[in-house]
Structures are given as structure tokens and as C-alpha cells.
Amino acid sequence: MTPQPQPTFGQRLRAATQEHGPLCAGIDPHRALVESWGLTYDLDGLSAFTATCVEAFAGHVAVVKPQSAFFEAFGSRGVAVLEGAIGQLRAAGTLVLLDAKRGDIGSTMAAYAEAYLGGSAPAPADALTVSPYLGFESLRPALDTAAAHGRGVFVLALTSNPEGKDVQHARLGALSVAETMVLGAAAENVQARAAGELGSTGLVVGATVGTAVQELGLDLAAVGGPLLAPGVGAQGGTAEDLKRVFGDALPNVLPASSRDVLSAGPDVAGLRDRARATSDRLATLLA
Numbered sequence: 001m002t003p004q005p006q007p008t009f010g011q012r013l014r015a016a017t018q019e020h021g022p023l024c025a026g027i028d029p030h031r032a033l034v035e036s037w038g039l040t041y042d043l044d045g046l047s048a049f050t051a052t053c054v055e056a057f058a059g060h061v062a063v064v065k066p067q068s069a070f071f072e073a074f075g076s077r078g079v080a081v082l083e084g085a086i087g088q089l090r091a092a093g094t095l096v097l098l099d100a101k102r103g104d105i106g107s108t109m110a111a112y113a114e115a116y117l118g119g120s121a122p123a124p125a126d127a128l129t130v131s132p133y134l135g136f137e138s139l140r141p142a143l144d145t146a147a148a149h150g151r152g153v154f155v156l157a158l159t160s161n162p163e164g165k166d167v168q169h170a171r172l173g174a175l176s177v178a179e180t181m182v183l184g185a186a187a188e189n190v191q192a193r194a195a196g197e198l199g200s201t202g203l204v205v206g207a208t209v210g211t212a213v214q215e216l217g218l219d220l221a222a223v224g225g226p227l228l229a230p231g232v233g234a235q236g237g238t239a240e241d242l243k244r245v246f247g248d249a250l251p252n253v254l255p256a257s258s259r260d261v262l263s264a265g266p267d268v269a270g271l272r273d274r275a276r277a278t279s280d281r282l283a284t285l286l287a
């Protein structure tokens, strides 16, 4: 019997958002949030916070995005909590986008790719955020490792923080730095686009970037991959902003929200309801 080709990350993401709506729910255990849930800001509090998020989100949202920094802050035992959560979410069929924004030179990038996306990664994620400021092509090991294992990457292009534009709007000859990321991701997604499918190389474009997409003349619809839009909620990004920022690329947008959703905890049902309501609202907008 001929083995079936494994589904790509883009295919799995499309199916997940069709089933659950477009929300990417963040797990960002900030000290203030953990304490507002009545937990102590220590390893026990981190574990309890994470377990509540997993219970609320697993099987109920399309994608969960744990922010690695908040787990790394507790050292190897914090990372073990993160690895446990990744495993539980994926076992429930929920896609995990690990937000670690890794970026380095080729051989070191290859080690990061193996660590998070490889065939023998200890706790592989379905996708990883990556930082392209050592050059788009420095990401090659992550792009190739992800593709080989049906996983994805999200490349920073226009980040939601106000300082991002100092680098991302800068021009390299005719092209802005952001546009090199758009063209790089589009090239990775050519085959998927030709097949009428969502590609597995995504970009990060914040919901808070105002008119930057238009000013820089970026063709986000041509990327052919998912467009992670953080900044919804706590950073001030609204559903209306998503419309303005993304225009005809709206169907590929994966809006991400962390604090705004997490503030509905610690009650599991309350947290799940907030995530579902946010996802439903966004689904109507993106339809």
C-alpha cells in the first residue's frame, strides 16, 4: 500500500480554524495575571495556571500559543511545565504554536529547528515563531525541518510593538525589510498556493500596525500562508483594526490574544467561554 503523504501544517491549520474558528489563544503567565487568579507566582502557580489554560482551551480553540519566555523564567522546571502543556494540547488535537521567536546563524538555527520542529524534538510544536533579522535565508533550517515534518513557522514581519518599525520599515534599496519577509514567505508557499491550499510559512503582522501595510505597499494576500495577528485586546488592537490592516488578506488571518482572554480565568468554564466568544466574534468578521 502506498503511504499517505502527511498533511502539511497549512492544511491542518485550515481544518482547525474551520472547526473551531480563527482564534489563537495565548498562554502568557505574567506575574500580575498569575496573582490575579489567586495563585502564587512560583512553580506551583505556574503549573496550576498552565493546567487551567490547557483544560479550558484543549479541543475548544484552533491554536494555542504558549509564550516560552514565561516558562523559561522558572528555569528547567518551568520548561518542563511548558513541555507537558504542549504534549497535552497536541494529544487533544489542538495545534500548538510555540512563541519563542528563535533566530540565529545557519548551524545554530538548525539546532533550534531540531529542538522544536524536528523528528526527535523532545516536545515538538506544530509551529514556531522565528526572527528573521539575521537574514530571511538564515531561517532555512527551520523552514526545511518544518516542511519535512508537516510543521510550520511564523516569521516576524511587522511586529505589534511601536519600536518594530525602526528596523521593519527600513529600506534595502527598493524593498523595505518587511517586504523581504513577505516575498520570502510567498516563495516558500508557492507549491501550496498552486494547489489552492494554505501554505505552512506564515508571517507575524500585528493588529496594531495601523497603516504600515498600505504605506509599505505589502501584498499580504500574495503570501499564501497564515498571518498571525497579535495585539488583539490588551495592546489595543480591535476587530476593526484587523479589517483595516489586512484588507483582502483577511481570510488568512489568525488573530492572537493572550491577556484579554486570560483575564477571564481562573474559572475553567469562564476562560473557555471568553475564548469561544472571542473566536466567534472574529469568525464573523473574517468570513
Ligand SMILES: O=C(O)c1cc(=O)[nH]c(=O)n1[C@@H]1O[C@H](COP(=O)(O)O)[C@@H](O)[C@H]1O
Binding pocket: 026, 028, 067, 099, 129, 158, 159, 160, 161, 204, 205, 206, 230, 231, 232, 233, 234, 235, 256, 257, 258, 259, 260
Ligand atoms: O509573535 C508573537 O506572538 C508576537 C509578535 C508581536 O509582534 N507582538 C506580540 O505581542 N507577540 C506576542 O503575542 C503575545 C501578546 O500578548 P497580549 O498582548 O497579552 O495579547 C505575547 O506573547 C507577545 O510576545
